[in-house]
Amino acid sequence: MPNLDKFDIAILKVLQEDARATNVEIAERVNLSPSPCLRRIRNLEKSGVLRGYRADIDRKEVGLGLTVFVEIKVGRHSRENAMAQQEALLAVPEVVSCFLISGNADFLAEVVVEDLSAYERLLTETLLTMPGVTDIRSNFAIRSIKTGGPLKLPTL
Amino acid sequence: MPNLDKFDIAILKVLQEDARATNVEIAERVNLSPSPCLRRIRNLEKSGVLRGYRADIDRKEVGLGLTVFVEIKVGRHSRENAMAQQEALLAVPEVVSCFLISGNADFLAEVVVEDLSAYERLLTETLLTMPGVTDIRSNFAIRSIKTGGPLKLPTL
Protein backbone atom coordinates (compact mmCIF):
# COMPACT_ATOMS: atom_id res chain seq x y z
CA MET A 1 0.00 0.00 0.00
CA PRO A 2 2.53 2.61 0.98
CA ASN A 3 4.74 2.93 -2.03
CA LEU A 4 7.14 5.68 -1.23
CA ASP A 5 9.09 7.46 -3.87
CA LYS A 6 11.98 9.85 -3.88
CA PHE A 7 9.89 12.82 -2.80
CA ASP A 8 8.21 11.06 0.07
CA ILE A 9 11.53 10.00 1.48
CA ALA A 10 12.87 13.50 1.14
CA ILE A 11 9.86 14.89 2.96
CA LEU A 12 10.27 12.39 5.75
CA LYS A 13 13.89 13.33 6.10
CA VAL A 14 13.05 16.97 6.53
CA LEU A 15 10.28 16.24 8.98
CA GLN A 16 12.58 13.99 10.92
CA GLU A 17 15.00 16.83 11.42
CA ASP A 18 12.47 19.54 12.09
CA ALA A 19 8.92 18.46 12.57
CA ARG A 20 7.82 22.06 12.86
CA ALA A 21 9.01 23.01 9.42
CA THR A 22 6.31 24.76 7.47
CA ASN A 23 4.87 23.27 4.35
CA VAL A 24 6.43 25.81 2.02
CA GLU A 25 9.73 25.32 3.76
CA ILE A 26 9.54 21.60 3.22
CA ALA A 27 8.47 22.10 -0.36
CA GLU A 28 11.52 24.23 -1.03
CA ARG A 29 13.94 21.78 0.49
CA VAL A 30 12.41 18.99 -1.53
CA ASN A 31 12.18 20.84 -4.82
CA LEU A 32 8.45 20.66 -5.02
CA SER A 33 5.75 23.24 -5.06
CA PRO A 34 3.69 23.62 -1.89
CA SER A 35 0.55 22.02 -3.21
CA PRO A 36 1.80 18.55 -4.12
CA CYS A 37 4.06 18.67 -1.09
CA LEU A 38 1.18 19.15 1.27
CA ARG A 39 -0.81 16.50 -0.52
CA ARG A 40 1.98 14.03 0.04
CA ILE A 41 2.31 14.90 3.68
CA ARG A 42 -1.38 14.35 4.24
CA ASN A 43 -1.16 11.04 2.46
CA LEU A 44 1.77 10.01 4.58
CA GLU A 45 -0.20 10.89 7.67
CA LYS A 46 -3.29 9.01 6.59
CA SER A 47 -1.42 5.97 5.40
CA GLY A 48 0.24 5.63 8.78
CA VAL A 49 3.79 6.26 7.70
CA LEU A 50 3.79 9.48 9.67
CA ARG A 51 2.46 8.54 13.06
CA GLY A 52 2.77 11.97 14.58
CA TYR A 53 5.10 14.69 15.63
CA ARG A 54 6.88 14.73 18.94
CA ALA A 55 8.95 17.23 20.80
CA ASP A 56 12.39 15.96 21.67
CA ILE A 57 12.79 16.73 25.35
CA ASP A 58 16.01 16.46 27.29
CA ARG A 59 15.31 13.90 29.98
CA LYS A 60 17.72 15.25 32.51
CA GLU A 61 16.47 18.78 32.12
CA VAL A 62 13.03 17.73 33.23
CA GLY A 63 14.26 15.81 36.20
CA LEU A 64 14.25 12.37 34.65
CA GLY A 65 17.82 11.43 35.39
CA LEU A 66 17.65 7.67 35.27
CA THR A 67 17.16 5.40 32.28
CA VAL A 68 16.94 1.68 32.86
CA PHE A 69 16.74 -1.16 30.40
CA VAL A 70 14.63 -3.81 31.97
CA GLU A 71 14.76 -7.39 30.81
CA ILE A 72 11.57 -9.15 31.74
CA LYS A 73 11.01 -12.86 31.71
CA VAL A 74 7.57 -14.38 31.88
CA GLY A 75 6.59 -17.92 32.81
CA ARG A 76 5.75 -20.43 30.14
CA HIS A 77 2.14 -20.46 31.08
CA SER A 78 1.77 -16.82 30.48
CA ARG A 79 3.39 -16.90 27.08
CA GLU A 80 -0.03 -17.23 25.60
CA ASN A 81 -1.12 -14.27 27.64
CA ALA A 82 1.58 -12.29 25.99
CA MET A 83 -1.09 -9.97 24.73
CA ALA A 84 -2.09 -9.06 28.25
CA GLN A 85 1.53 -8.51 29.16
CA GLN A 86 1.96 -6.13 26.31
CA GLU A 87 -1.07 -4.14 27.26
CA ALA A 88 0.15 -3.93 30.81
CA LEU A 89 3.59 -2.73 29.80
CA LEU A 90 2.13 -0.32 27.30
CA ALA A 91 0.08 1.27 30.02
CA VAL A 92 3.08 2.05 32.20
CA PRO A 93 3.95 5.68 31.53
CA GLU A 94 7.53 5.24 32.66
CA VAL A 95 8.05 2.75 29.85
CA VAL A 96 9.27 4.76 26.91
CA SER A 97 9.80 1.88 24.56
CA CYS A 98 9.28 -1.84 24.72
CA PHE A 99 9.94 -4.83 22.51
CA LEU A 100 9.35 -8.52 22.56
CA ILE A 101 12.80 -9.87 21.93
CA SER A 102 14.74 -13.03 21.31
CA GLY A 103 17.48 -14.17 23.60
CA ASN A 104 17.45 -14.59 27.34
CA ALA A 105 14.60 -12.31 28.17
CA ASP A 106 11.13 -12.00 26.76
CA PHE A 107 10.61 -8.28 26.92
CA LEU A 108 13.03 -5.45 26.86
CA ALA A 109 11.63 -2.22 28.20
CA GLU A 110 13.29 1.15 28.34
CA VAL A 111 12.21 2.86 31.50
CA VAL A 112 12.74 6.52 32.30
CA VAL A 113 12.34 7.69 35.87
CA GLU A 114 13.44 10.43 38.18
CA ASP A 115 16.04 8.56 40.22
CA LEU A 116 16.91 5.28 41.80
CA SER A 117 14.27 5.44 44.46
CA ALA A 118 11.63 6.11 41.86
CA TYR A 119 12.83 3.08 39.97
CA GLU A 120 12.73 0.96 43.06
CA ARG A 121 9.15 1.97 43.55
CA LEU A 122 8.24 1.19 39.96
CA LEU A 123 10.03 -2.13 40.13
CA THR A 124 8.47 -3.39 43.32
CA GLU A 125 5.04 -1.91 42.94
CA THR A 126 4.41 -2.25 39.24
CA LEU A 127 6.82 -4.42 37.33
CA LEU A 128 7.25 -7.24 39.84
CA THR A 129 3.57 -7.38 40.59
CA MET A 130 2.62 -8.03 37.00
CA PRO A 131 1.20 -11.54 36.76
CA GLY A 132 3.37 -14.04 34.96
CA VAL A 133 6.63 -12.22 35.50
CA THR A 134 9.23 -14.64 36.73
CA ASP A 135 12.41 -12.67 36.53
CA ILE A 136 13.61 -9.16 35.98
CA ARG A 137 17.07 -7.88 35.27
CA SER A 138 17.80 -4.18 35.37
CA ASN A 139 20.51 -2.56 33.30
CA PHE A 140 21.15 0.99 34.35
CA ALA A 141 22.21 3.58 31.87
CA ILE A 142 25.33 5.27 33.08
CA ARG A 143 25.56 7.71 30.24
CA SER A 144 23.29 8.61 27.40
CA ILE A 145 25.04 8.70 24.07
CA LYS A 146 22.13 9.01 21.72
CA THR A 147 18.38 8.95 22.14
CA GLY A 148 15.64 9.07 19.60
CA GLY A 149 18.03 9.40 16.73
CA PRO A 150 16.72 9.73 13.19
CA LEU A 151 15.99 6.64 11.17
CA LYS A 152 18.30 5.86 8.32
CA LEU A 153 15.79 6.27 5.57
CA PRO A 154 16.42 4.46 2.31
CA THR A 155 18.10 6.49 -0.39
CA LEU A 156 15.87 6.26 -3.38
CA MET B 1 19.26 26.62 35.66
CA PRO B 2 16.14 25.35 34.09
CA ASN B 3 13.50 25.88 36.71
CA LEU B 4 10.33 24.62 35.19
CA ASP B 5 6.96 25.55 36.53
CA LYS B 6 3.45 24.33 35.97
CA PHE B 7 3.08 26.09 32.65
CA ASP B 8 6.33 24.85 31.20
CA ILE B 9 5.43 21.29 32.01
CA ALA B 10 2.02 21.73 30.48
CA ILE B 11 3.56 23.13 27.33
CA LEU B 12 5.97 20.24 27.09
CA LYS B 13 3.14 17.80 27.47
CA VAL B 14 1.27 19.33 24.58
CA LEU B 15 4.36 19.47 22.41
CA GLN B 16 5.12 15.90 23.25
CA GLU B 17 1.77 14.82 21.90
CA ASP B 18 1.70 17.06 18.87
CA ALA B 19 4.86 18.90 18.03
CA ARG B 20 3.12 20.68 15.19
CA ALA B 21 0.55 22.30 17.40
CA THR B 22 0.43 26.00 16.74
CA ASN B 23 1.33 28.48 19.39
CA VAL B 24 -2.21 29.73 19.92
CA GLU B 25 -3.37 26.14 20.09
CA ILE B 26 -0.85 25.40 22.78
CA ALA B 27 -1.71 28.59 24.60
CA GLU B 28 -5.34 27.57 24.72
CA ARG B 29 -4.67 24.12 26.04
CA VAL B 30 -2.41 25.55 28.72
CA ASN B 31 -4.65 28.41 29.75
CA LEU B 32 -2.25 31.09 28.76
CA SER B 33 -2.36 33.86 26.23
CA PRO B 34 -0.29 33.38 23.08
CA SER B 35 2.43 35.87 23.90
CA PRO B 36 3.76 34.48 27.16
CA CYS B 37 3.25 31.00 25.81
CA LEU B 38 5.51 31.61 22.88
CA ARG B 39 8.04 33.30 25.11
CA ARG B 40 8.17 30.21 27.27
CA ILE B 41 8.58 27.94 24.31
CA ARG B 42 11.49 29.97 23.03
CA ASN B 43 13.08 29.86 26.45
CA LEU B 44 12.65 26.11 26.62
CA GLU B 45 14.31 25.83 23.25
CA LYS B 46 17.22 28.04 24.15
CA SER B 47 17.77 26.48 27.55
CA GLY B 48 18.07 23.08 25.94
CA VAL B 49 15.01 21.49 27.47
CA LEU B 50 13.43 21.33 24.05
CA ARG B 51 16.04 19.79 21.82
CA GLY B 52 13.97 19.76 18.70
CA TYR B 53 10.93 18.38 16.99
CA ARG B 54 10.87 15.06 15.25
CA ALA B 55 8.42 13.29 13.05
CA ASP B 56 7.42 9.91 14.38
CA ILE B 57 7.83 7.56 11.45
CA ASP B 58 6.61 4.00 11.34
CA ARG B 59 9.72 1.92 10.85
CA LYS B 60 8.08 -0.91 9.01
CA GLU B 61 6.30 1.38 6.65
CA VAL B 62 9.58 2.74 5.39
CA GLY B 63 11.11 -0.65 4.93
CA LEU B 64 13.01 -0.80 8.20
CA GLY B 65 11.63 -4.06 9.45
CA LEU B 66 14.31 -5.15 11.88
CA THR B 67 15.21 -3.70 15.24
CA VAL B 68 18.13 -5.16 17.12
CA PHE B 69 19.40 -4.43 20.59
CA VAL B 70 23.11 -4.86 20.47
CA GLU B 71 25.13 -5.43 23.61
CA ILE B 72 28.70 -4.39 23.02
CA LYS B 73 31.63 -5.23 25.22
CA VAL B 74 34.93 -3.47 24.94
CA GLY B 75 38.31 -4.58 26.23
CA ARG B 76 39.73 -3.17 29.42
CA HIS B 77 42.38 -1.28 27.57
CA SER B 78 39.89 0.62 25.57
CA ARG B 79 37.79 1.63 28.52
CA GLU B 80 39.73 4.83 28.62
CA ASN B 81 39.04 5.30 24.97
CA ALA B 82 35.39 5.15 25.75
CA MET B 83 35.05 8.59 24.27
CA ALA B 84 36.21 7.39 20.91
CA GLN B 85 33.83 4.47 21.10
CA GLN B 86 30.96 6.78 21.74
CA GLU B 87 31.82 8.96 18.81
CA ALA B 88 32.06 5.93 16.58
CA LEU B 89 28.70 4.59 17.67
CA LEU B 90 27.15 8.00 17.41
CA ALA B 91 28.22 8.25 13.82
CA VAL B 92 26.48 5.05 12.77
CA PRO B 93 23.18 6.08 11.24
CA GLU B 94 21.59 2.73 11.90
CA VAL B 95 22.06 3.30 15.62
CA VAL B 96 18.92 5.00 16.79
CA SER B 97 19.79 5.13 20.46
CA CYS B 98 22.78 4.13 22.52
CA PHE B 99 23.70 4.06 26.17
CA LEU B 100 26.67 3.20 28.29
CA ILE B 101 25.18 0.75 30.74
CA SER B 102 25.94 -1.27 33.81
CA GLY B 103 25.74 -5.03 33.82
CA ASN B 104 27.27 -7.52 31.48
CA ALA B 105 27.79 -5.30 28.51
CA ASP B 106 29.33 -1.88 28.16
CA PHE B 107 27.14 -0.36 25.51
CA LEU B 108 23.59 -1.04 24.56
CA ALA B 109 22.69 0.17 21.12
CA GLU B 110 19.34 0.08 19.41
CA VAL B 111 19.87 -0.61 15.76
CA VAL B 112 17.25 -0.25 13.05
CA VAL B 113 17.87 -1.84 9.69
CA GLU B 114 16.03 -3.15 6.70
CA ASP B 115 16.35 -6.85 7.32
CA LEU B 116 18.60 -9.58 8.59
CA SER B 117 21.07 -9.39 5.76
CA ALA B 118 21.41 -5.68 6.28
CA TYR B 119 22.12 -6.33 9.93
CA GLU B 120 24.69 -8.94 9.08
CA ARG B 121 26.43 -6.42 6.91
CA LEU B 122 26.37 -3.78 9.61
CA LEU B 123 27.59 -6.24 12.20
CA THR B 124 30.51 -7.60 10.27
CA GLU B 125 31.55 -4.48 8.45
CA THR B 126 30.97 -1.80 11.06
CA LEU B 127 30.30 -3.02 14.55
CA LEU B 128 32.81 -5.86 14.74
CA THR B 129 35.51 -3.82 13.09
CA MET B 130 35.38 -1.12 15.70
CA PRO B 131 38.65 -1.15 17.63
CA GLY B 132 38.40 -2.38 21.19
CA VAL B 133 35.23 -4.36 20.72
CA THR B 134 35.68 -7.77 22.28
CA ASP B 135 32.20 -9.19 22.20
CA ILE B 136 28.80 -8.48 20.74
CA ARG B 137 25.48 -10.02 21.56
CA SER B 138 22.48 -9.34 19.37
CA ASN B 139 18.94 -9.37 20.70
CA PHE B 140 16.41 -9.27 17.91
CA ALA B 141 13.12 -7.55 18.35
CA ILE B 142 10.33 -9.92 17.48
CA ARG B 143 7.57 -7.47 17.98
CA SER B 144 7.43 -3.79 18.65
CA ILE B 145 5.17 -2.86 21.50
CA LYS B 146 6.04 0.76 21.99
CA THR B 147 8.61 3.07 20.49
CA GLY B 148 9.43 6.63 21.29
CA GLY B 149 6.72 6.89 23.88
CA PRO B 150 6.18 10.16 25.72
CA LEU B 151 8.13 10.90 28.84
CA LYS B 152 6.25 10.84 32.08
CA LEU B 153 6.66 14.46 32.93
CA PRO B 154 6.43 15.47 36.57
CA THR B 155 3.07 16.71 37.72
CA LEU B 156 3.65 20.07 39.22
Add this chain to the structure above:
DNA sequence: CATATTCGCGAATAATCCTCGGCATTTTTG
Protein backbone atom coordinates in the same frame (compact mmCIF):
# COMPACT_ATOMS: atom_id res chain seq x y z
C1' DC C 1 -2.92 4.06 -30.12
C1' DA C 2 -6.35 6.11 -27.28
C1' DT C 3 -8.05 6.59 -22.74
C1' DA C 4 -7.77 7.23 -17.99
C1' DT C 5 -5.19 8.12 -14.10
C1' DT C 6 -1.61 10.27 -11.64
C1' DC C 7 0.97 14.10 -10.53
C1' DG C 8 2.99 18.66 -10.37
C1' DC C 9 2.50 23.62 -11.17
C1' DG C 10 0.80 28.24 -10.47
C1' DA C 11 -2.25 31.66 -8.64
C1' DA C 12 -5.74 33.48 -5.67
C1' DT C 13 -8.31 33.43 -1.54
C1' DA C 14 -9.10 33.47 3.02
C1' DA C 15 -7.51 32.36 7.24
C1' DT C 16 -4.06 32.05 10.64
C1' DC C 17 -0.18 33.14 12.80
C1' DC C 18 3.95 35.55 14.75
C1' DT C 19 5.69 39.64 16.59
C1' DC C 20 5.73 43.78 19.17
C1' DG C 21 4.70 47.36 22.57
C1' DG C 22 2.09 49.12 26.50
C1' DC C 23 -0.09 48.35 30.78
C1' DA C 24 -1.46 45.90 35.06
C1' DT C 25 -0.35 42.49 38.51
C1' DT C 26 2.34 39.62 41.18
C1' DT C 27 6.63 38.17 43.11
C1' DT C 28 11.22 38.90 44.42
C1' DT C 29 14.85 41.75 46.37
C1' DG C 30 17.18 44.97 49.30
Add this chain to the structure above:
DNA sequence: CAAAAATGCCGAGGATTATTCGCGAATATG
Protein backbone atom coordinates in the same frame (compact mmCIF):
# COMPACT_ATOMS: atom_id res chain seq x y z
C1' DC D 1 8.01 48.64 53.30
C1' DA D 2 9.54 50.19 48.74
C1' DA D 3 11.73 49.36 44.40
C1' DA D 4 12.70 46.23 40.80
C1' DA D 5 12.10 42.34 38.21
C1' DA D 6 9.28 38.95 36.21
C1' DT D 7 5.16 37.65 34.20
C1' DG D 8 0.66 37.79 31.94
C1' DC D 9 -2.90 40.10 29.17
C1' DC D 10 -4.59 42.72 25.40
C1' DG D 11 -4.64 44.56 20.75
C1' DA D 12 -3.21 45.41 16.01
C1' DG D 13 -0.22 45.43 12.20
C1' DG D 14 1.93 42.74 8.80
C1' DA D 15 3.52 38.78 7.06
C1' DT D 16 3.20 34.11 6.07
C1' DT D 17 0.62 30.17 5.56
C1' DA D 18 -2.56 26.51 4.34
C1' DT D 19 -5.79 25.24 1.11
C1' DT D 20 -8.35 24.93 -3.23
C1' DC D 21 -9.05 25.11 -8.15
C1' DG D 22 -8.12 24.40 -12.93
C1' DC D 23 -4.70 23.36 -16.40
C1' DG D 24 -1.12 20.71 -18.62
C1' DA D 25 2.28 17.00 -18.86
C1' DA D 26 3.78 12.53 -17.93
C1' DT D 27 2.69 7.85 -17.07
C1' DA D 28 0.07 3.82 -16.86
C1' DT D 29 -3.79 0.99 -18.85
C1' DG D 30 -6.34 -1.49 -22.12
